[in-house]
Amino acid sequence: MSGDIVTAAVLVIGDEILSGRTPDRNVNYIAAHCTRVGIRLQEVRVVGDAEAAIVEAVNALRERYTYLFTTGGIGPTHDDITADAIAKAMSVPIDHDPRAVELLHAFFARRGIEATPARMRMARIPRGAELIANTVSVAPGFLIGNVIVLAGVPDIMQVMLDDVTAKLRTGAKMLTATIQLFRPEGDVADIFATHQKKFPDVAMGSYPTFAEGRVSTQLVLRSTDSALLARAKDQLNDALRARGLL
Amino acid sequence: MSGDIVTAAVLVIGDEILSGRTPDRNVNYIAAHCTRVGIRLQEVRVVGDAEAAIVEAVNALRERYTYLFTTGGIGPTHDDITADAIAKAMSVPIDHDPRAVELLHAFFARRGIEATPARMRMARIPRGAELIANTVSVAPGFLIGNVIVLAGVPDIMQVMLDDVTAKLRTGAKMLTATIQLFRPEGDVADIFATHQKKFPDVAMGSYPTFAEGRVSTQLVLRSTDSALLARAKDQLNDALRARGLL
Incomplete structure (x- = not known):
């Protein structure tokens, strides 16, 4: 199941x-x-x-x-x-x-x-x-x-x-991959939107924080398919690196 | 208003x-x-x-x-x-x-x-x-x-x-009175239910806590009418004291 x-x-x-x-x-x-x-x-x-x-x-x-x-x-x-x-x-x-x-x-x-x-x-x-x-x-x-x-x-x-x-039916576990950037989310929004289109079956969310005066953004990818998730994370890492964002 | x-x-x-x-x-x-x-x-x-x-x-x-x-x-x-x-x-x-x-x-x-x-x-x-x-x-x-x-x-x-x-309409402010007891809420539930019937227009809730190994209960009374609220609180205090609970 x-x-x-x-x-x-x-x-x-x-x-x-x-x-x-x-x-x-x-x-x-x-x-x-x-x-x-x-x-x-x-x-x-x-x-x-x-x-x-x-x-x-x-x-x-x-x-x-x-x-x-x-x-x-x-x-x-x-x-x-x-x-x-x-x-x-x-x-x-x-x-x-x-x-x-x-x-x-x-x-x-x-x-x-x-x-x-x-x-x-x-x-x-x-x-x-x-x-x-x-x-x-x-x-x-x-x-x-x-x-x-x-x-x-x-x-x-x-x-x-x-x-x-123990009495409940459970389904596929949602897996998560996170990339943290010390950048405001506006810097990565375009790349991230393009990446979401490329991987429509991976849910992607961006979460900004302003903790301790330092802007950071967590890009979170979620899927039940570990291979797909790893591929999506690797390619996002590559895209961010290619633009000097990581 | x-x-x-x-x-x-x-x-x-x-x-x-x-x-x-x-x-x-x-x-x-x-x-x-x-x-x-x-x-x-x-x-x-x-x-x-x-x-x-x-x-x-x-x-x-x-x-x-x-x-x-x-x-x-x-x-x-x-x-x-x-x-x-x-x-x-x-x-x-x-x-x-x-x-x-x-x-x-x-x-x-x-x-x-x-x-x-x-x-x-x-x-x-x-x-x-x-x-x-x-x-x-x-x-x-x-x-x-x-x-x-x-x-x-x-x-x-x-x-x-x-x-x-500042742009919103606001109404009557809800006022709160609280009585704290170092008793489990089961000890006061009957008195409290009777009191609620006596003051149907005062909302009454009971909130147990087990903080630091000590059982306590907060009895919270809420109304927009300060005089009614004071009366309800005083009479509840009296009822609890009469039963040795306060």
Whole structure:
């Protein structure tokens, strides 16, 4: 299956991201993880803790991509409405899941924590979902259809992502070659555009930085075909050298 | 106009964000800025450097919110297609804008930089747009209809955002009150849910952290009405104290 294209979207759920109170710390992690395992992240959305917005985004994204990862909104407080919104989006019932109840009861008993109704909300899982292990704080994520529901707290999200990845289909890995120039990107834009036309199947992007007062540009080439990528990089190097740019 | 609700979305444009190569550094900045000036950020999307994806997102978001901010894709290289995609989305012509051409020519002349066709692509501006000043590297952003097109490089994005904000309508400022507890959020979830029912017009969120091995929870209350917010905060403090949680 390594020639397959497997796509994904991420839906970040949380008022705190939209208000600017909290910077998202999950998108870049999931993006890099997807690239590493052979899943192409195609879109990200962020919506607030509002059922209608979550339902609409879940349905738009799960239909369009192989997988949809969500982060946030699966804790014990009243603003944690992700599990219920996912159930609504997918038209399945939701209730306390016996497997999740058992996990939470055992964890709470060991720690002497009271199993309040609010805490037991974290055992609400849409019917038909597989649980995703949370080795940090036990309350599970879940996988239902092609939707993967992860915590918003980065440490917990990351262990859940590791757990679920073994269950996912992955495709050809996107490989990257980078050429760094200490030049503004305007100096190489014409050569780079010509090179893109010559290698239409290699995705090419140019990224300027102005770090420490020094202008530099990274030319990034991406393809799943390592031989093609090497050829494209070599020829770009040659073209840049011929113009004295490298 | 201070009672008005003014909404916004952000569209981040760039393959490098989706591949995980580059973490976005603009969304949180724009989100906090919007909150500060009285604009409510309601949605964020990230799409790649693909015309169809940009056009679709621009049209979905500009119709739904008061303003749409975009970041990225306005540089000199072939993968910078934002200005053309915006023109296409809004069905207006695009060409080299005489105002932008003049700015770039003057800047390039001062610095002894050649005005290559690639560099002059940065003067392509959809017809009818107002320019947004770029005091860092001159190539302007623009405002057309309710769409605000900003650079992706954070330093440049930030000066453009400052420049354009004076031209935007803003509404009532969202105020925030925070109560921090050194307790897991499960301990306060029931009280907090009851409190939310008592103050349905105050948005309430609970944010757990596990920093430095210490569990803490921030209870955040948000409203545009300072008196209501103060009352909600005081009564929540009282309720937490009565249960020995504060």
